[in-house]
Amino acid sequence: MSAAKPIILKLGGSVITDKDGELAAKTEDINRIAEEIKRSNTESLIIVHGGGSFGHPTAKKYGIKEGMKTPEQKLGYAETHHVMTVLNGLIMDALVWHEIPSLSITPSSCVLTDNGRISHFDETVLQKCLEMGFVPVLYGDAVLDNKLGFTVLSGDQLVAYLAVKLKAEKIVIGVDTDGLYEADPKVDKTAKPYLKLNLEQLKKVQAKIGKAQTIDVTGGMAGKIAELIPAVEAGIPMQIINATRNLRVQRGLTGERIEGTIIEKA
Ligand code: IP8
Numbered sequence: 001m002s003a004a005k006p007i008i009l010k011l012g013g014s015v016i017t018d019k020d021g022e023l024a025a026k027t028e029d030i031n032r033i034a035e036e037i038k039r040s041n042t043e044s045l046i047i048v049h050g051g052g053s054f055g056h057p058t059a060k061k062y063g064i065k066e067g068m069k070t071p072e073q074k075l076g077y078a079e080t081h082h083v084m085t086v087l088n089g090l091i092m093d094a095l096v097w098h099e100i101p102s103l104s105i106t107p108s109s110c111v112l113t114d115n116g117r118i119s120h121f122d123e124t125v126l127q128k129c130l131e132m133g134f135v136p137v138l139y140g141d142a143v144l145d146n147k148l149g150f151t152v153l154s155g156d157q158l159v160a161y162l163a164v165k166l167k168a169e170k171i172v173i174g175v176d177t178d179g180l181y182e183a184d185p186k187v188d189k190t191a192k193p194y195l196k197l198n199l200e201q202l203k204k205v206q207a208k209i210g211k212a213q214t215i216d217v218t219g220g221m222a223g224k225i226a227e228l229i230p231a232v233e234a235g236i237p238m239q240i241i242n243a244t245r246n247l248r249v250q251r252g253l254t255g256e257r258i259e260g261t262i263i264e265k266a
Contacts, residue, residue, distance in 0.1 A: 004043045004044040004169070005044065005167055006044040006045060006046050006130055006162075006168050006169065007169050007170055007171075007172065008045075008046045008047075008048065008159050008170075008171045008172070009045060009046070009047050009048070009171075009252075010047075010048050010173045010174060011033065011047065011049040011091075011174050012050045012052075012175045012176065013050030013051050013052025013053070013054075013140075014050075014175065014176040015033070015175065015244055016029060016030050016033075016049055016050070016091065017052030017053040017054060019052055019053050019056075021053050022057060023054055023083065023086070024053045025054075025090050027090065027094075029243075029244060030091060030094045031098075032246070033094075033174070033243060033249050034094035034095050034097070034098040035098055036250035036253075037095070037100060037253065038099060038100055040249070040253035040254050041254075042253045042254075044130055044133075044169075045135045046130070046135070046136050046137075046138070047095075047136070047137045047138070048137075048138045048140075048155045048158050049087070049088070049091055049139045049140070050139070050156075051084060051140045051152075051155070052087070054084060054086060054087040055080060055084045055141070055142075055152070056217050058079055058080045058083050059152050060217050062075075062077065064080050064150060064151065064152050065116075065151055065217045066148070067145065067147070067148025067149050067151055068148065077142050081108050081142040084140070084142070085106070088106075088139050092104050095135070095137065101134050101135060102134065102137050103129055103134045103136055104137050105125070105126055105136050105137065105138050106138075106141065107138055107153055107158065108142055108144070110122060111141075111143050111153060111158075112145070112146060113144075113148075113153060115145065115146075115151075116148070116153075118153070118157060119146060121165075123162075123165060123166070127166075138155070138158055138162075139155055139158075140152065140153060140154045140156075141153055152217050154223065154227060156224050156228055157227045159173075159231070160228050160229075160230050163234070163236045164231055168231075168236050169236075170236065170237045170239070171228070171231060171236060171237070171239075172239055172241060172249070172252040172253060173224075173228070173239070174241055174242075174243025174248070174249055174252070175240060175242065176242065176244045177242060178193045178241075178242045178245075179193035179240045179241065179259065179260040179261030180194050180197070180221070180225075180240050180263075181193050182194065182208075184221075193261055195262065196262045196263075196264070197261060197262070198264060198266055199229070199233060199263075199264075202225065202232060202263055203229070206222060206225040206226060209221050209222045209225065232263055232264070235265050237263070237264045238263045239252055239258075239260050239262050239263070241258060241259070241260035242259065242260065248260070
């Protein structure tokens with residue numbers, strides 16, 4: 001039984017899928033990351049993954065984030081959730097075959113939101129999983145909403161919510177860049193990553209960053225920072241790392257020094 005505080009690992013959609021494709025999983029990267037997670041030997045771990053080219057294009061096509069306006073959208077809601085279960089299945093495949101005792105916890109079956117914000121999440125089963133040494137795996141999902149009918153819950157909102165609720169030891173955010181940059185490194189090749197930010201600096205960076213150019217219904221990097229700020233405010237340290245590079249996830253989990261942006265409250 002594990003009494004250790006959990007580490008929460010977020011695997012961004014751009015790490016595990018090709019965001020320019022459609023339903024395009026990066027299976028080699030998923031397998032490499034599963035191997036690194038196994039090697040990190042993390043005592044207590046929760047994994048949350050994003051939607052990438054599975055959840056986002058489908059959610060956008062049916063306007064799921066904005067809520068239910070016509071009953072015909074219900075099929076789009078079902079499809080958005082379904083493609084997320086397909087992506088989740090691929091992640092679970094890799095984790096289980098790498099002998100990680102991981103269990104999928106489906107957000108659409110245990111979370112309700114109120115205007116897009118989590119209003120109900122019974123963590124009893126998740127806590128029990130952690131106590132027994134399982135690795136719970138959650139993901140951004142289409143969820144039912146008290147005001148909107150349904151909406152899209154980002155993996156980042158889940159990460160911050162769980163980190164605060166479970167008093168996480170730290171959060172490791174895997175993205176496809178070497179951390180949080182002063183400008184979009186895919187557009188401005190001279191842009192540099194921030195090495196370390198405190199809460200105040202992070203809020204300034206948030207104000208500067210525009211929306212990502214991808215069809216990310218949950219707001220790209222600016223949306224990500226907005227969601228993660230409550231966890232930083234609660235004093236939970238985090239590191240944004242490049243999970244597309246070898247060994248970064250492993251070293252991020254074990255706490256070795258690696259490139260990336262460290263974010264701490266003070
Ligand atoms: O990629 C969004 O999760 P995210 C999930 O963590 C869907 O923002 C269904 C688009």
